[in-house]
Amino acid sequence: MTNFITNFLEVFYVLIGLIMLFAGIESFRDKENPARIGTGLFWVILAVIFAGGRLLPYPVIGGLILLLGVLSLLKQIKPGNIKGIDEKIAETSAKRLGGWIFMPSVVLAILSIVIAQFTPLGGQIGIGISSVVALITAVWMTKSSAKTAYHDSERMVRSMGTAGILPQLLAMLGAVFTASGVGELTAKAISGVFPVGNHLLGVVLYCLAMAIFTMIMGNGFAAFAVITAGIGIPFVVAQGGSPVVVAAIGMTSGYCGTLMTPMAANFNSLPVALMEMKDNMGVIKQQAPIALTLLVIQIFLMYFLAF
């Protein structure tokens, strides 16, 4: 069964590669983008890695990833000129479909949970199958042609840009840290100051570290990869704490940090600029009391649920 699931997942990675290829082709064709070659290459390389991941030797993929890094460093990846959506079509369609437009999203969310819970296929295959079913539902309901569906796909991928691949790169970084023994080392360094073994202290340390490092980095995902390896595992999970509780509540403890830092520009500075607010810290000031309250609640919640 495990073997079957691994092979089945490969089908979905080929589909992801295909979507990325669409984005690559359209990036190459975007004549107005000064970085069209680099941007096109970025998506085509990713398409190759996703679709051909099983066939390519690991060192080749490693080399391609370094190439992505160089392209990004040289500022050769830019979203470019992405065609927006036709507001007239959107309005007539909204009138015709009304609330039914949310149907494909509901199909996606519910079907993926159902497949995960009631079949032996598991959560990942569930997401894959239900994404395809939801897309078919959406195309059927909106009477879209293959051509517009193609453009909808490339538009979404291109507007997401490099941010879309960041979570996977951070997961890769976490794996490299583990292979290099970084987690054990930070654990050793911190255990010189704080004793390992006290459950409450471990939870406090992990949740606070998630919030503080997210404030410094402005990115909860990046903090999660680093802090969970260094503190979450040795101080909470290795002491008998449930891994799923530690992950779920650890990540949202990081979000408390996101709410309190000007480093998270997308969330805290963008609205200030959009609404021409007088107080630069106006959003953060409204968020800080809730963020601190939630952080305290999460520490207790993790302590009681994990042990």
Add this chain to the structure above:
Amino acid sequence: MEYLKLIGIAIIILGFAFKLDTIAVVIVSAVATALVAGISVPDLLTLLGKSFIENRVVSLFFLTLPMIGVIERHGLKEAAVNAIQKLKNLTPGRILNLYLLIREVACAFGITLSGQVQFVRPLISPMVQAAASVHEKLTSKQVDLIKGRSAAVDNFGNFYAQNLFVASGGVLLMASTMKSLGHAIEPTSIVLYSIPMAIITLVITSLYNIHFDRQFNLKGNQKSEANHD
């Protein structure tokens, strides 16, 4: 110097803090850590390739993009705007609370429209300002408070409900990272344990917003009626 291995953490923290190119920062951090740990260049390439391939599952959410793209072209935003516009004639706190609820439910179904750009700026903040100024003109300080609060409510809903969706980037990242760390967990169980915080955030933010109504003269007391005459 064993502690040199921590160079990768330093690179990540400084790189993100100074807003350097994120993709390059992450890759440089991985390369530096592996080299300092004594991993040879060919082994390093293998390690990068293997770690990236094994974590492809994190990017599974790309599969949901074509569907979102199709429904976006056919009025996803317009339908959401129509629903939110029905919230007229409420107090500022109640508008914010219903928006929070809508945002959390939408997130649970994987609909993560760009809230600040598409809803807060054009819709929520003006609606709350209108609701707060029924009896008395708002001071510029109050207007700024409303803008800040509207943006904050969007962030609360977005952050604490996004992990309710099994194919969200965050859930997949957690599952994949925990697997690399030797403690594999199912995405669906992450969703289950994300429910308490989504509900707690909803309750606490609701109280916070109800309290927000006290900042404004909503009943039209003596003083303001005199002003209207």
